[in-house]
Amino acid sequence: MTAPYPVHATGVPVLALGETLLVSLQGELHDGMAEQLQQDISHRIADSGANGVIIDISGVEVVDSFLGRILAEIAASASLLAARTVVAGMRPAVAITLVELGLTLPGLTTALDVDRALELLTRRSTPSASDGREKGT
Known part of the structure; x- marks a missing residue:
């Protein structure tokens, strides 16, 4: 039986909301964490087929260059697994x-x-016929 709030080795829960994974960072993450x-997020995307990842950083006081790089690498890995990443908060x-x-992300x-x-x-996963823009122009 799967736990309703899966916690991985980092101690950070990775929650599934439909086809989206939600990660809420609270406090500072050490480099190893x-x-x-x-790695946890990449495995969850691959296992669940999630098409989006939201990383809520509203509980983080400081984002240093290392954490900024990790966020960019999570986005790159997610993209290779056909999921988009949004940083919130x-x-x-x-x-x-x-x-x-x-730093750019x-x-x-x-x-x-x-x-x-x-x-x-x-919005991005649901194509709109009334978008007003034509592809290829």
């Missing part, structure tokens, strides 16, 4: 720090909160 989280101080460090989309991240993933 961050690397393990990256970034504090203004964290955004300013990332800019000051010159390729492959990551950001949202103000988890609700908007879910909306973003849902």
